[in-house]
Amino acid sequence: MLASLFIRKERNILGVLEKFSRVALCHQPTPLERMPRLSKSLNRPNLWIKRDDCTGLATGGNKTRKLEFLMAAALDAGADMIVTQGAIQSNHVRQTAAASCKLGLECHALLERRVPDRDENYETTGNVFLDNLFGTSIEYRPAGLDMNEEAIKVAEKFKQAGRKPYFIPGGGSNEIGALGYVACAEELIQQMDEQGLNPKWIVFGTGSTGTQAGLVAGFHALGCNVPIMGISVRKPQQVQIDNVFALAQKTAALICDKPLTDKGKILVDDNYVGPGYGIPTNATIEACELIARQEGILLDLVYAGKGLAGLIGLIKQGKLGDDGDVVFIHTGGSVSLFAYEDQFKSI
Numbered sequence: 272m273l274a275s276l277f278i279r280k281e282r283n284i285l286g287v288l289e290k291f292s293r294v295a296l297c298h299q300p301t302p303l304e305r306m307p308r309l310s311k312s313l314n315r316p317n318l319w320i321k322r323d324d325c326t327g328l329a330t331g332g333n334k335t336r337k338l339e340f341l342m343a344a345a346l347d348a349g350a351d352m353i354v355t356q357g358a359i360q361s362n363h364v365r366q367t368a369a370a371s372c373k374l375g376l377e378c379h380a381l382l383e384r385r386v387p388d389r390d391e392n393y394e395t396t397g398n399v400f401l402d403n404l405f406g407t408s409i410e411y412r413p414a415g416l417d418m419n420e421e422a423i424k425v426a427e428k429f430k431q432a433g434r435k436p437y438f439i440p441g442g443g444s445n446e447i448g449a450l451g452y453v454a455c456a457e458e459l460i461q462q463m464d465e466q467g468l469n470p471k472w473i474v475f476g477t478g479s480t481g482t483q484a485g486l487v488a489g490f491h492a493l494g495c496n497v498p499i500m501g502i503s504v505r506k507p508q509q510v511q512i513d514n515v516f517a518l519a520q521k522t523a524a525l526i527c528d529k530p531l532t533d534k535g536k537i538l539v540d541d542n543y544v545g546p547g548y549g550i551p552t553n554a555t556i557e558a559c560e561l562i563a564r565q566e567g568i569l570l571d572l573v574y575a576g577k578g579l580a581g582l583i584g585l586i587k588q589g590k591l592g593d594d595g596d597v598v599f600i601h602t603g604g605s606v607s608l609f610a611y612e613d614q615f616k617s618i
């Protein structure tokens with residue numbers, strides 16, 4: 272009942288999202304700003320940042336946009352609780368936990384011990400601390416299981432016990448969640464227009480694929496041809512391209528009649544993953560320190576730090592050219608910095 276207070280009516284600027292249920296969770300539009308000092312220090316003018324770390328809910332991040340559609344679907348289904356999953360320091364779980372509180376639902380999360388050899392405080396600080404603050408019930412899993420399958424099994428148990436669970440996949444990455452980044456595509460197109468940008472590239476960290484799939488589907492539906500480059504934080508290039516493409520096609524089918532057929536639109540660079548998910552490289556840490564000291568902006572070492580390391584690497588290789596606007600999407604996550612303090616040896 273109360274949830275109807277949050278239903279969004281005023282958005283959907285360009286109209287492709289009108290038919291979908293949506294709850295208001297997100298501060299938007301998020302700012303699109305210049306990074307003059309970072310540009311200067313990298314000797315590459317016209318670097319911009321889209322501040323999706325400023326989506327507002329529980330310190331923000333990209334999952335909040337997805338949750339506007341996912342949580343609306345949960346309410347439509349009559350759910351009384353959310354079941355979801357992620358790595359221990361999942362930003363998705365933290366934002367889902369907060370959204371659940373805001374809408375009066377319980378949240379149950381499965382956390383995977385995906386990252387090896389972490390500090391003792393890795394399982395108590397940062398996102399885990401906030402999950403607990405939001406009253407999330409948590410169970411743990413060892414690395415390497417099919418976590419969505421595990422979470423579906425747990426949701427089934429709750430159902431048998433008389434509850435009404437709604438399952439949200441890891442990262443909120445299905446075609447409902449990806450609609451959040453269709454909304455971001457609309458927002459970006461409007462901002463680029465208003466602020467007179469004509470970007471040559473859009474760059475960010477890609478993981479569970481919903482962000483990139485939604486942006487690609489949105490740009491496809493809205494006829495925007497700016498190349499979208501995902502810097503992989505986990506998977507090899509070809510696997511990530513296939514996964515993003517599959518979800519982008521499903522998402523495009525929801526919002527427009529024109530099928531998405533050009534796999535060449537999915538651009539992924541996997542040169543910045545390093546040893547694996549959640550393990551920073553020197554380039555990740557340097558990128559994080561550089562933007563902190565040049566612009567006063569906080570990244571994390573799991574996603575956005577690798578995304579910016581990718582942007583810096585592409586600039587150094589001359590792949591982004593000498594001029595023209597480049598937009599880095601800050602997808603959030605700085606809360607997990609506290610789980611990685613040991614990595615900053617120079618501080």
Ligand SMILES: *Cc1c(COP(=O)(O)O)cnc(C)c1O
Pocket residue numbers: 332333334362363442444476477478479480481482483571574575602603604605
């Ligand atoms: C989840 C996440 C990403 C990756 O987005 P996907 O939609 O999962 O690809 C990037 N940055 C941060 C901070 C995230 O939490």
